[in-house]
Each structure stands twice: as C-alpha cells, then as structure tokens.
Amino acid sequence: MIYLDNSATTQPDQQVLDSYTKVATQFFGNPSSIHGIGMDAERLLRKSREQAASILDVNSHEIIFTSGGTEGNNLAIKGIALQHRNRGKHIITSTIEHPSVIEACIGLEALGFEVSYLEVDQSGFINIETLRKEIREDTILVSIMHVNNETGTVQPIREIGEIVKQYPKALFHVDHVQGFGKVALNLNDSHIDLCTISGHKIHGLKGTGLLYVRNGVRLYSLAHGGGQERAVRSGTENVAGIVALVKAMRIAKEKQQDIKTLDKLQQKLVEHLQGNKRIVINTPIENKAPHIVNFSVPGLKPEVVIHALEQYSIYISTKSACSSKSSDESAVLIACGKERDIAISGLRVSMSYHTSEQDIDYLCEKLDVVIKNLGKVMG
Structure with missing residues (x-):
C-alpha cells in the first residue's frame, strides 16, 4: 500500500x-x-x-x-x-x-x-x-x-x-x-x-x-x-x-531534520507532472510546504482517478477531507481564481516522512497509465 x-x-x-x-x-x-x-x-x-x-x-x-x-x-x-x-x-x-x-x-x-x-x-x-x-x-x-x-x-x-x-x-x-x-x-x-x-x-x-x-x-x-x-x-x-x-x-x-528528503520527493513528482500536457499543477512554485502537491486533470473526474489508482493500492485524495463529499468544485481552487474545469478536477498528493522515492516512482508510473486509459474512455 x-x-x-x-x-x-x-x-x-x-x-x-x-x-x-x-x-x-x-x-x-x-x-x-x-x-x-x-x-x-x-x-x-x-x-x-x-x-x-x-x-x-x-x-x-x-x-x-x-x-x-x-x-x-x-x-x-x-x-x-x-x-x-x-x-x-x-x-x-x-x-x-x-x-x-x-x-x-x-x-x-x-x-x-x-x-x-x-x-x-x-x-x-x-x-x-x-x-x-x-x-x-x-x-x-x-x-x-x-x-x-x-x-x-x-x-x-x-x-x-x-x-x-x-x-x-x-x-x-x-x-x-x-x-x-x-x-x-x-x-x-x-x-x-x-x-x-x-x-x-x-x-x-x-x-x-x-x-x-x-x-x-x-x-x-x-x-x-x-x-x-x-x-x-x-x-x-x-x-x-x-x-x-x-x-x-x-x-x-x-523528523523535521529530514525535510530535504520531502523536498526532493516533491520536486521529483512535480517534474514528472510537468511532463504531462494534460496536467495542470496548482501548488505554487515557491513558498510551498514540502509534503503537498495539488494538480488537476481537466476533463477527468477526480473521484474516478482516485478509485483507478486505488486498484494499484495507491491512495491520494481530492480537496479537503472535511469537504470532499460536498460540492464537486474545490472552494480553495475557485478562490485562487482557477477555471471551473480545473477547480472540479483537483487532486492532492500529500506525503509523510515515511514516503519513499520508490513510492513516488510507482505513483508516477500508474498515474500516467490511469490518465491514458481514462482519456480513451472519456474520448
């Protein structure tokens, strides 16, 4: 897992x-x-x-x-x-x-x-x-x-x-x-x-x-x-x-002494996401926490992406858990002025000090597969 x-x-x-x-x-x-x-x-x-x-x-x-x-x-x-x-x-x-x-x-x-x-x-x-x-x-x-x-x-x-x-x-x-x-x-x-x-x-x-x-x-x-x-x-x-x-x-x-490890994992994930033209990264480039990466895949429902990744025993989320079962759009992304197709397709990866480089590599590999497959289904 x-x-x-x-x-x-x-x-x-x-x-x-x-x-x-x-x-x-x-x-x-x-x-x-x-x-x-x-x-x-x-x-x-x-x-x-x-x-x-x-x-x-x-x-x-x-x-x-x-x-x-x-x-x-x-x-x-x-x-x-x-x-x-x-x-x-x-x-x-x-x-x-x-x-x-x-x-x-x-x-x-x-x-x-x-x-x-x-x-x-x-x-x-x-x-x-x-x-x-x-x-x-x-x-x-x-x-x-x-x-x-x-x-x-x-x-x-x-x-x-x-x-x-x-x-x-x-x-x-x-x-x-x-x-x-x-x-x-x-x-x-x-x-x-x-x-x-x-x-x-x-x-x-x-x-x-x-x-x-x-x-x-x-x-x-x-x-x-x-x-x-x-x-x-x-x-x-x-x-x-x-x-x-x-x-x-x-x-x-x-554990905060190991903060550079989280920084490297975040950078690795962001660089991979930047290589996919379907993905829009919502987390800022600077002045950001090292454990969170928020991105959108416009055209794909985030809950579908989440459940597809779950088939590979990968667990990520969409917006705040305290509001994930409410309105489709992320109130935070809307407040940031994001277009609605981005605000309703937001996904969040949040790491811990237990997260490894292999975990991020596996996520990147399977995320590409999921987006490709769902893209075919959605036309």
Missing part, C-alpha cells in the same frame, strides 16, 4: 500507540481527583504540558489541550470574538481557510460580527497591502492559516504578525495544523497570539490537539464546567491522548 493522503490523516506511529496504551492502562485516574491514582494522572498531565510547551518554545500555562484542529480553531475564533465583542466586532480571515475557520466566521456573522475575507492570488497567497487596508481600529482578530491544506501554499505569517501587532485591539490566530513538523514557525517572532495544532496530522491520534494561547490573552469558554484547562475548556482531560499527542509532536520535530 502506498498511502499519499497524509494531509487528511496520518497513520499513527507505533511509539504513539504504545504511549497511549500504557497511560490508558496504568494512569487511568481522573487528574482532578485528590487521591494517589488521580494525582499520578495529574503529574503526567503537568509533565506533558511542560513538554509540549518546550517543543513550541512557550510557557506551559499557554497550552490548552483540545480534541483537534476543528475545536482549536473554533475555540480561538469564537472565544476571542465573544470575549472581546465590546471593543470591536471586526474579524479578518482569508477565502482559503479550512472549513472550521470559514464556518466559524460565518456563524459569528449571524451574531452581528463583520468579517472581511481576504482574497488570494492564483497561487493562494494573500496580499499584504490588502491586509493593511482592511485592518481597522475595531478589528479584534486576524485568523490566517500557515499552510493551506489543499495547495500547500505557505502564507507570510511573520509579515502578517508585524501588521497585526500595530493594532492594540487585534489578536492574531494561526491554523498551524498542516505546517507543524514540516514548515518551521516561531510563535514568538511571528507575534502569534493563538495557534492551533492537531495530533492526527503528525502520526498522532484522532481526537487530540492543542491551542496555544499567549499569556494575557483571554478567551470566552465554549465548554463551561469543572474549570479544567484554565477554565477555557472544561471536561475531564484525556491524559492518555495528551501524552500520545506530545509524543507525536516530539517525533515530528525530530
């Missing part, structure tokens, strides 16, 4: 699974309990929080554990909006954000908030000067993703942070779900106030993640209860999942 849908989810690392099993078996106590079993779980939770903070080079009290990217993005966006609605109701995001950001903003519009959606160019980059024009004195939040999950476009986060910090009422949230472990991001240097990370994108487990919340930033809680996670995200902590998340984060940071 050649699995190339790692932007949708990754195969859990065995070390991560072992960590989860050990903690779930031996440290099953409620960390809020005051007896010994509960205190053992609490100590493990505290240690995991410190380790996560160390990996991100932040303070441990700035870490809030969540169930993943969607919850983290919703908590950041709605939490800031509801907490600070008295000092402004203007929010800025982009047209190519993950559905958990776009839909959260749409939900806030229904509550009376004003949202400015920054358009992007054909490569998926926002225009910094447009951001300068759109940001206002009553802007309370700017939410821009680091790496786009469909095209791999890397936004100029540090430049954005420099602009946002000039507005005292505005906070800066970054969806770092696709970037962590693959594209370096310094939270402090980039003036980031809130940052989302998801476990299952880095060979961790589904249902695990964290939200970095800079010291001094206040959020309105979306889950009231026992006051866990700084009273922002109440509920008994998933200690086993949290330990597994931190283990996955540590492995991902170590």
